[in-house]
Amino acid sequence: MPKISVVVPCYNEQDALPLFYREITRVAGEMNYAQFEFIFIDDGSRDDTLPLLRQFAAADARVRFVSFSRNFGKEAGMLAGLEAATGDFVALMDADLQDPPALLPELYKAVTEEGYDCAATRRTTREGEPPIRSFFARMFYKIINRISDADIVDGARDYRLMRRSVVDAILSMREYNRFSKGIFGWVGFRTKWVPYVNVERAAGETKWSFWKLFLYSLEGIAAFSTAPLAIASVLGFLLCVIAFLYIVVIVAKTLLFGEAVGGWPSMMCIILFLGGIQLFCMGILGQYLAKTYLETKKRPVYLVRETEKGVK
Structure with missing residues (x-):
């Protein structure tokens, strides 16, 4: 049976983790044609995220976790998860349920039956976001696609399912200053985009302020354009x-x-x-x-x- 590694970066997600774990195990139970491993990356959380992950790992042999010595950021978390994954396919998703696990069967079908190397998700709406934040986000996607050779789709999420060959290509890019959305576009491969309506967080608060997103956009421009x-x-x-x-x-x-x-x-x-x-x-x-x-x-x-x- 093929093996799917689900990589989940976490930072102070004690409220959302039980809900996410319940949902992802339900979806995995429906996908009985594949084996699963769940790799949670604790990015230096200061709440009860790590104790929860210890409980999950003790009760479920499919659960693995990596806990950082401090907060290194989501980019580091995604890299650690990809390096730890052993599956034939690797899925990236957030723990706040804004990346619906219910879409995983559709992503898997696109990769295994439709000939794609990667199936990625994009939001069709930005409901719930402040208008000024949505405006600057759209402007960023337009600018980065004009001045760089990285193909970044407007509304693209980090939520995606990739073949092992795609994961190996991403891991071959060893830069310290990482901008994964640009890396995903730069490595290429056949990608199917699966649209879905924006979903609110299941619990907890977002860790991304407007200022952090602005600095992150500058990181992307500097990383993929001169x-x-x-x-x-x-x-x-x-x-x-x-x-x-x-x-x-x-x-x-x-x-x-x-x-x-x-x-x-x-x-x-x-x-x-x-x-x-x-x-x-x-x-x-x-x-x-x-x-x-x-x-x-x-x-x-x-x-x-x-x-x-x-x-x-």
């Missing part, structure tokens, strides 16, 4: 052209009408504008230098403190 560096170069060139034309105008006015007394307000505006552009371009360079610096350190993406086999 367009910001080109923008900085173009801005510098345009300012040089404008400065040259302005010099010509000043020289011509001086020769024709004599020297005019310049005003401080206009001078200060020009200085502040040019200074702002320079700092903006330096900030772009700094972002890429920072990413390069972190990559060259070769630090591990995460550190494990405990698994279902005991404390390390």
Whole structure:
């Protein structure tokens, strides 16, 4: 029988975990044509997430867990889960039930019967989200698809089922600064997109604030595009052209009408504008230098403190 590994990153999900575990085991029971293992990644939770995972593992031999030494972020959690998975197929989903486990049979059918290498989900609506957050999310997808070679579908979730070959391709990308949505698109393979209506969290609170999502989007742009560096170069060139034309105008006015007394307000505006552009371009360079610096350190993406086999 084929084996499906279900990878579930968790951070402070004590309220949602019992509901998720009940639902995923129900779905696994209906899919009696496959074996299952459930791999929960405790991303340094500060609530009772880890004790719950210990209980699940003690009562169910299919449950495995990896507990980090501290909070390393969801990207690290997904990587740890993919590395720990031993199944012929690997599914990624969240513990808050916004990724409905009931869709898993449909994803499995797409991969095993329809010839796809990966079946992924995308939300058709963003009901329940603040309008400004939805607007910026859509803008991000448009921008990243225009300036990079990563194919990221609007509304795409991390919830997907992949063949082992796809998982191996993802694991071959060893960068420290990870942006999984971009990695999924970059590796390619035949992917079927399964749409579904947005589902509210079953319990608990979201860990993603607007500011965290904004920083995450910057991570994605820096990871899969050098367009910001080109923008900085173009801005510098345009300012040089404008400065040259302005010099010509000043020289011509001086020769024709004599020297005019310049005003401080206009001078200060020009200085502040040019200074702002320079700092903006330096900030772009700094972002890429920072990413390069972190990559060259070769630090591990995460550190494990405990698994279902005991404390390390």
